[in-house]
Amino acid sequence: MISPVESPPALPASLGELSATWYEPFWYALYTRSRHEQVVRNQLDDKGIQNFLPLYMKVSQWKDRRKEINIPLFPGYLFVKILVQDRVEVLKSFGAVRLVGDGYNPIPIPEEQILNIQTFLEKGLKYDPHPYLRVGNKVRILDGLLSGVEGILIRKKNQYRLVLSVDLIQRSISVEMDSWNIERL
Numbered sequence: 284m285i286s287p288v289e290s291p292p293a294l295p296a297s298l299g300e301l302s303a304t305w306y307e308p309f310w311y312a313l314y315t316r317s318r319h320e321q322v323v324r325n326q327l328d329d330k331g332i333q334n335f336l337p338l339y340m341k342v343s344q345w346k347d348r349r350k351e352i353n354i355p356l357f358p359g360y361l362f363v364k365i366l367v368q369d370r371v372e373v374l375k376s377f378g379a380v381r382l383v384g385d386g387y388n389p390i391p392i393p394e395e396q397i398l399n400i401q402t403f404l405e406k407g408l409k410y411d412p413h414p415y416l417r418v419g420n421k422v423r424i425l426d427g428l429l430s431g432v433e434g435i436l437i438r439k440k441n442q443y444r445l446v447l448s449v450d451l452i453q454r455s456i457s458v459e460m461d462s463w464n465i466e467r468l
Contacts, residue, residue, distance in 0.1 A: 308333075309391035310364050312383040312452045319378030320355045326376040327363065336361040337400055337456075339411060356412055357454040362397060383451055392451050399432050399447045403458055413446050413457035425464040433468065436460075 313334075315323050320336055327334040337356040342349055355361070360383075363373055370382055370389060382389035403410055406428045419435040422445070434445040437457065445463075448455040 306366070308364050308366050310335075310362050310394060310397045311370075311389045312360050312392060312449070313363050313373060314380045314383055314452075315359055315361065316378045316380060317359065320359070320361050323376050323378045324361055326378075327361075327373065330372065330376075332369070332373060333364040334361055335364075335397060335401065337404055339456075356400075356410075356456055357449070357452060360452050360454065362392065390451055392449060395433075396447070396449050399434070400449070400456065402429060402432055403447065403456065408458050410456050410458040413444075413455045415448055415453040415455045419446070421468040422465045423468055425466055427463055429463070436465065 313323065324334055324336045338353040339356050340351050341354050343352050363382075365373060367389065373379060374381070384390045408428075419437055421433065422436045423433045424430055424445070429445075432445070432447070434447045437444050437446055439457070443460040444457040445460050445465075446455050446457045
């Protein structure tokens with residue numbers, strides 16, 4: 284028996300690493316059925332589970348009219364911030380398929396990747412989906428609204444754009460850059 288003054292015995296390193304993820308909430312990518320992202324988000328909101336579904340405006344053209352609609356920035360995915368043991372409650376939502384992982388366990392998404400995307404959305408900049416990139420110059424914005432945000436610099440139609448990526452789901456978004464002060468990483 285451990286006396287109140289003594290600390291419990293130390294866990295092995297592998298169990299210690301596992302216990303850290305067990306007691307700390309992380310962001311995970313939740314893969315959903317096709318076109319069920321908003322349905323799943325509403326259910327998670329009702330359950331009080333923190334989630335993030337980035338949307339963007341797209342103009343849809345029908346024969347008789349044009350309409351602006353909000354569609355998911357990353358089709359088929361939304362993000363949840365949960366303790367790993369709460370994943371069953373998330374997966375009970377109609378339309379939820381699985382948490383993205385290695386086949387055995389879900390893999391957390393680095394907090395800064397989610398924060399970068401949230402920063403883009405909050406600032407009201409013009410953005411759109413972009414193919415996932417592995418090559419290019421990684422840069423950091425030094426001043427202005429997006430100071431500290433890191434991404435990949437590309438050129439598209441004589442315009443410079445900054446691409447933000449979520450590595451785990453291999454999806455990206457890009458935003459037009461006007462005259463930002465940037466540094467190469």
